Amino acid sequence: MFWQFFNSRRDIIKEAKPNPAHKTLASMEESNDLSFIVTQNIDELHRKAGSKNIIEIHGNIWDLRCESCGMKDRLEKTDGSPVCSVCEEIIRPDVVLFGEAVRRLDEAIRVVKSADNILVIGTSSLVYPAALLPYEGKVSGANLIEINVERTELSKDVDYFIEGKAGETLPKIYNIMKKL
Numbered sequence: 392m393f394w395q396f397f398n399s400r401r402d403i404i405k406e407a408k409p410n411p412a413h414k415t416l417a418s419m420e421e422s423n424d425l426s427f428i429v430t431q432n433i434d435e436l437h438r439k440a441g442s443k444n445i446i447e448i449h450g451n452i453w454d455l456r457c458e459s460c461g462m463k464d465r466l467e468k469t470d471g472s473p474v475c476s477v478c479e480e481i482i483r484p485d486v487v488l489f490g491e492a493v494r495r496l497d498e499a500i501r502v503v504k505s506a507d508n509i510l511v512i513g514t515s516s517l518v519y520p521a522a523l524l525p526y527e528g529k530v531s532g533a534n535l536i537e538i539n540v541e542r543t544e545l546s547k548d549v550d551y552f553i554e555g556k557a558g559e560t561l562p563k564i565y566n567i568m569k570k571l
């Protein structure tokens with residue numbers, strides 16, 4: 392059942408295309424205007440858009456892991472069977488499931504602490520510990536800019552709030568920025 396659920400999620404995600412916000416972030420990185428992306432998304436759309444420095448704190452739905460022997464694989468390199476090629480135990484998608492610890496948190500904290508500006512895009516700011524990351528940056532001196540369709544718990548503490556869909560606002564803002 393678990394594998395059926397993940398296979399159906401993957402079928403949906405496979406068809407998903409990066410939106411203009413994903414693409415803008417990728418071109419920002421390309422132009423050295425962006426150092427890192429820290430994301431809770433497991434859909435790999437940032438990678439599809441061309442971003443390289445991505446910290447996926449909830450893992451990635453295309454990665455596989457064996458809890459018995461530690462084997463790691465990519466789904467597309469396998470025949471799709473849920474059995475470990477090394478020890479023949481059942482393997483799992485290498486994503487963070489409810490109640491499990493997030494990945495690469497130390498690295499994410501280091502990144503936000505060294506940031507001058509942090510864009511917080513399209514998150515509810517309710518899922519911990521990810522919701523703490525903007526604050527880690529703020530106490531280290533970063534400006535916080537939130538882009539969201541509505542105000543969140545974080546909004547009262549940001550330096551600037553931009554209301555709207557990131558796919559619409561971010562490309563416009565970056566175009567203006569480039570002309571400054």
Ligand SMILES: [Zn+2]
Pocket residue numbers: 457458459460461462475476477478479480
């Ligand atoms: Zn194994």
